[in-house]
Amino acid sequence: MKPFHIFNTLSRTVEEFRPLDPPNVSLYSCGPTVYLPQHLGNMRAFLFVDALKRALRLSGYRVRHVMNITDVGHMTSDEDAGEDKIEKTARAEGKTPREVADHYTTLFLRDADMLAIERPDVLCRATDHIADMVRLIERILEHGYAYVTPSGVYFDVEKWRGPSRVGRLSRQSLDEQYAGQRLEHSPDKKSPHDFALWVLNQPRHLMQWDSPWGRGYPGWHIECSAMSMKYLGETIDIHTGGTDHIPVHHENEIAQSESATGQPFVRYFVHNAFLVEKEGTKISKSAGKFPLLSDLVASGIHPLAFRLLCFGAKYRSEIVFNDEAIRAAQKNFEYFAEFARTLGDVEAGAPQDSAWAGEYRERFVEALNNDLNTPQALAVALELVAEAYRRDDRRVWNTLSELDSVLGLDLAGLRKAVRAAELPPEVARLIEERQAARRDRNYKLADELRRRLEELGYEVRDTRDSSSYVPKAV
């Protein structure tokens, strides 16, 4: 494992990352609320987590990643007020909440796949974990940090925070945190800052479950505490989410989890900044129309160009999204893709890299391990390709494909596609025959096929386990 550094919102500093049980890393991410398509701003958060996971892996860590799907309890306001988002869509579309959740989960996963976002090890939906949430609420009640009322079970925020009333993550007092907001104040709450763990007596709510306190449904925050503990244990290494989660959602997750277990909940909270249309404006649903991945694709942009756009910015910086930025990212994507195509088809394990390429891997890893500096890492990858062109030396594939394990452009897949699409059928057939001959150790036939391929203008290079077939320089 290489030393990895990351900005921890808890300490407000870049810290050396020390997982509890190296090289294993437990990682929990707040996932989508599935009541609308996820727009590009939402997808940025998941691209950030994907880059973090892949960078940790490149440095020798083994990441176990859990992400939730919110399909109940997330109200139209993050502070428990308004209507359940899923149910609101269900009523509008004349569907059941489950149908709404299934539909938008499928759309989300389709977009995630197109962006080459790896699936988490566990993708868990809130409605499948109601019993875990009920048990956790019972533990919080046992420890005296929650109280039961006719309208629900509430978390006692002031008792938890103590006399300073300052949040550990947001570093704001309750008054600062809610300044200027009119909090929906249920008369049952001891303080307007208290939040619902379990909601009771809402007959209009479609999704209801039995609980020791009566039929009802969970608050939004409790699901993340319950599911992260279930799959990753009481203390997790990294918890991710957007910076909008800092003051309410994550603050509440810490309060619920630690009041139940008495253990630290999260060692490193890592938050990503937003995608903005112009400086300062978040692309959000309330701002009206916002772009979806399908909008980009319809305008001729490759999905992985958006991946590169996000990779080209620090996760803690806003990304300004506009035509110019996405077109520049598309150019970078094409630059890599074109280079990969010029390498022709290679089975894994191509010829050894030239010695000069090694330095690029080191610099790439170093950039990522320095607070996930993806723009710098991207610059190193672009430089590697430029240098290969400059030297007219393409023996960099092993390095480039390792870099691509984090970039996520599937350059190996592009090379395979080239073979399928662009190799003349006769050449493709000879290559296949030759590979079969080598597998059968029929070297006489392999040599003969090599000569025929060379006559057709292909350079054949063999290593112990594989062969490459590169069109001779034109």
Ligand SMILES: [Zn+2]
């Ligand atoms: Zn969450």
